[in-house]
Amino acid sequence: MRVGCPKEIKNHEYRVGLTPGAVREYVAHGHEVIVETRAGAGIGADDNAYKAAGAKIAQSAEEVFTRSDMIVKVKEPQASEWVQLREDQILYTYLHLAPDPEQTKGLVGAGVTAVAYETVTDDNGALPLLAPMSEVAGRLAIQAGATALQKANGGRGILLGGVPGVLPAKVSIIGGGVVGLNAAKMAAGLGADVTILDRSLPRLRQLDDIFAGRVRTRFSTIEALEEEAFASDMVVGAVLIPGAAAPKLVTREMLSGMKAGAVIVDVAIDQGGCFETSKPTTHSEPTYDVDGVIHYCVANMPGAVPITSAHALNNATLYHGLKLADHGLKAIAEDRHLRAGLNVHRGRITNRAVAEALGYEMIEPQAALKAA
Numbered sequence: 001m002r003v004g005c006p007k008e009i010k011n012h013e014y015r016v017g018l019t020p021g022a023v024r025e026y027v028a029h030g031h032e033v034i035v036e037t038r039a040g041a042g043i044g045a046d047d048n049a050y051k052a053a054g055a056k057i058a059q060s061a062e063e064v065f066t067r068s069d070m071i072v073k074v075k076e077p078q079a080s081e082w083v084q085l086r087e088d089q090i091l092y093t094y095l096h097l098a099p100d101p102e103q104t105k106g107l108v109g110a111g112v113t114a115v116a117y118e119t120v121t122d123d124n125g126a127l128p129l130l131a132p133m134s135e136v137a138g139r140l141a142i143q144a145g146a147t148a149l150q151k152a153n154g155g156r157g158i159l160l161g162g163v164p165g166v167l168p169a170k171v172s173i174i175g176g177g178v179v180g181l182n183a184a185k186m187a188a189g190l191g192a193d194v195t196i197l198d199r200s201l202p203r204l205r206q207l208d209d210i211f212a213g214r215v216r217t218r219f220s221t222i223e224a225l226e227e228e229a230f231a232s233d234m235v236v237g238a239v240l241i242p243g244a245a246a247p248k249l250v251t252r253e254m255l256s257g258m259k260a261g262a263v264i265v266d267v268a269i270d271q272g273g274c275f276e277t278s279k280p281t282t283h284s285e286p287t288y289d290v291d292g293v294i295h296y297c298v299a300n301m302p303g304a305v306p307i308t309s310a311h312a313l314n315n316a317t318l319y320h321g322l323k324l325a326d327h328g329l330k331a332i333a334e335d336r337h338l339r340a341g342l343n344v345h346r347g348r349i350t351n352r353a354v355a356e357a358l359g360y361e362m363i364e365p366q367a368a369l370k371a372a
């Protein structure tokens with residue numbers, strides 16, 4: 001198969017769909033890989049690195065789209081990209097179609113077979129192509145929060161780990177999933193006094209085993225949230241109710257009980273945020289102050305560290321990507337996890353949530369593949 005990787009064109013997107021390491025794997029499987037010139041510039045991989053991995057360098061995105069049977073990207077295609085997609089092509093990337101009627105219309109019109117990273121499943125019912133970005137965001141949350149806690153940045157002026165003879169900072173993490181676990185590892189690693197709150201007792205048991213006493217766990221009730229928020233120097237929001245907006249767990253009223261200069265890092269902001277006072281911010285202006293509490297609410301946190309994020313993403317996408325390249329549509333027909341990833345095929349919507357959100361008729365992936 002001819003596998004193409006265009007340079008990302010979304011504002012401030014520095015990741016790349018294929019790293020040179022991933023290109024080498026596709027080439028080893030006998031595929032031809034076409035990479036747009038400077039596609040890897042944001043992660044420090046130049047055209048020579050791609051050539052050394054066996055890729056052919058295209059001088060334009062148009063050349064990549066025209067020559068490829070399969071397109072591997074990071075972000076959802078932009079308008080100038082979806083008009084270049086064709087019925088005989090597979091698109092493999094993050095799509096997030098449900099809130100995006102325009103893009104959905106574009107992909108339906110193009111007739112392309114679109115597999116969305118965010119809906120590919122695994123045997124545990126998890127979303128393995130989404131998890132690496134949660135790992136990055138969870139780890140970054142503590143770095144970002146620690147910076148915001150510095151006095152010159154508006155924070156309380158407390159060092160997470162303290163020093164011998166001086167108590168460490170107190171960090172509460174609401175939600176002990178992938179983001180929460182990774183945030184806790186970083187915070188505990190820096191020596192902070194860490195508590196994780198979650199609604200799931202089985203998850204709290206798991207976390208208790210993982211940290212073996214180094215991190216405290218607490219069942220998430222209004223009372224527990226209030227006590228932890230009031231006592232903390234940093235509160236990380238990391239809850240997720242799949243498919244739903246994040247619940248507002250810390251209210252504006254509760255903010256007044258928090259320490260002056262405490263920091264909120266609302267990682268769940270991409271789902272609306274779990275603090276009532278959260279609103280999305282960007283990497284160029286990541287924080288703002290409400291009632292003396294510093295809020296960090298960047299909606300695309302992994303974008304700050306594209307080298308780590310691109311490699312983490314490629315690690316997660318490679319297995320299914322190779323399957324798609326090796327077997328084409330047959331791979332989707334035979335693999336239920338790839339079928340869960342199929343969102344659009346030959347003008348039909350094959351994902352229930354997308355169809356319901358946007359008023360399309362849904363067709364089961366198997367039926368869509370057979371019909372075409």
Ligand SMILES: NC(=O)c1ccc[n+]([C@@H]2O[C@H](COP(=O)([O-])OP(=O)(O)OC[C@H]3O[C@@H](n4cnc5c(N)ncnc54)[C@H](O)[C@@H]3O)[C@@H](O)[C@H]2O)c1
Pocket residue numbers: 131133134135137174175176177178179180197198199200203220238239240241246247249266267268269270271298299300301302
């Ligand atoms: N801002 C960013 O750049 C960025 C990057 C990656 C992920 N995220 C977001 O971070 C959030 C967390 O993602 P994740 O991968 O860790 O999800 P996850 O499903 O692994 O974990 C979510 C956890 O929240 C818990 N939870 C649900 N309701 C709760 C409540 N009322 N109180 C306490 N805990 C509760 C669940 O039991 C679960 O353990 C999501 O909204 C995700 O979209 C944001």
